[in-house]
Amino acid sequence: MAKTPSVPDRPPCRLYLITPPAIPDLDAFAEILDQALSAGDVAALQIRLKPAEEAVIRQVVAVLAPVARRHDVAVILNDRPDLARATGCDGVHIGQQDGSLAEARRIMGPDAMIGVTCHDDRDLAWDAAEAGADYVAFGAFYPTTTKATVHTPPLELLTVWQETVETPCVAIGGITVETAEIVARAGADFIAVSAGIWSYDGGAAEAVKLFNQKLNF
Template sequence: MNAPDALRFPRGLYGITPDWADTDRLLTAIEHAHAGGMTALQWRRKHGAPADLRIQARAVRDLCLRLGLPLIINDDWRLAADLDADGAHLGRDDGVVTQARRALGPDKLLGCSCYDQPDLAAQRLRDDADYVAFGALYPSSVKPGAVRATLDQIRAGRHLADTHASRSPAGGMRRAAIVAIGGITPDNAAPVIQAGADSIAIISALFEAPDIRAAARRCAALFGAPLS
């Protein structure tokens, strides 16, 4: 009997860190989100001195290693390689995807922003991305001017990922994941998942929630995960 289809990136809640300078606060928040069912984390910092950013990134890496939580570094695949993180996420202007793949190697995770463009997702899948991200699905407080993606584009991305699936050593099919981002909350995520998203990437509705663990648990429940 063939093994079930496998994803190249964890299914479920994909937490993206807020731009906090307080590393102790951030580490505590990550622990709470992980306890609630977060399956992967992206470290994303846009402001701060480079030395301070590297110190925080290393602290987050050490925590994720202890938790067994996959860590993706936003924008900077060189930093991801230096930290031996689990992978990197690249936007439109964050470097050549094929160069990042060569540098990181085949065993690291590589994700790419595809905005509202299934054609770009098709190219990134050919470039060996482990996931392609569409968004913003809803108005975003983090990126208020972000382009808006639709549920139809999520469906198109899922079709592309299925088309590019490859045979896994275990005998089933292995495919890239579809990630949805932008304004997603536990209250509005269900239609996005039903349209074909394997993972929902959340910043504010997770890390700014009054109870981070409870918010993570609500998101995990949408994927059929048991509540602890």
Template sequence: MRSAWARSVVAGVYAITDARLMPPSVFLARAEAALRGGARVLQYRDKSNDAARRFAEARGLRALCARYGALFVVNDDPALARAVAAPALHVGEDDAPMDELRRALGEEILIGVSCYGSVERAQRAVAAGADYVAFGSFFPSTTKPLAPVVGLDVLRQARQTLAVPIVAIGGITAANGGALIAAGADSLAIVSALFAAPAVEAATRRCAALFADA
């Protein structure tokens, strides 16, 4: 069943790409370093209009994830997810409704939904068919500096009321991620603490170790 698959794969370090931190010359190399370091989920996030480059990068990431046994996720682009046969898609509040996404992409793809600081929104998303939900920002974030910061109680409440995997996002590092896991996060979505680090693999290993400690 899709729900059992989601619980098994949406866990641990959830790396999110960043075009600013990962220029084309090192894009795949830095992504692979995160996978070697233990990232279990890798999301492709690119808001540019360069369709050819985005297709090539997404296809390359999908192949890397398959090699490392990680889940590949496309952010906010159902057409790209379909084009590269991505096993998962992540959407936000302004994206198409779940029934429309399912009609376009089928029942097998995993779909995650950003729920920000709202457990009620997460409950509605799960009722509509979301396979996992994400909350944040939990700490000030350089990726989304204007995102409101939410409290740990959001994770605690979500853990009590939801059966799907819970992802925490926003300003997460190896120093602060443990508190999020303790509060109920199954997975930590991380950008800068991985891809702005001088050694991506080592930075990922430090974050992955939080789950072993928990």
């Protein structure tokens, strides 16, 4: 078995939660979220609803953002810098088809957190870092049912990035309790998880607890 790459002497990897793409019962999910955020360290919550009307997104942010902030968790909205600013989110996450980083920064302002999807492309990530992204996201590292898997970067990409660039990197895509430590040791600053939390057999709170145990190696 090949040795897992490891980056020494860096801050602990942290958990970055992503909502399910649809939330049928918002009040029930808010309770689950509150329990999950009480169970261990979480850096951010990305609200990612696809597809969803603007009114639905606004309602979800209005209900979930206060829950996240009670636990000192940053609230990131997917795709829509205009709506992120209008709803008071802490930041926005944009994909390669969601407009430019410069435009997102213009809309959100200098203090907002802006992350950029970079798939498996270090050059895209470098350009984003140079342009002032607060973090870049690589993935999918494992098969996932949350979205179509097109890009599958090697774990070594995280190691090289960690060793050469100061901008933090987020690893995403099919990461589970069983694989979290492998990805963290490879060099991820944050591990983004959706189904691995909300669909965990023992419940979301237990999943957050176990992920944190794996990330504090």
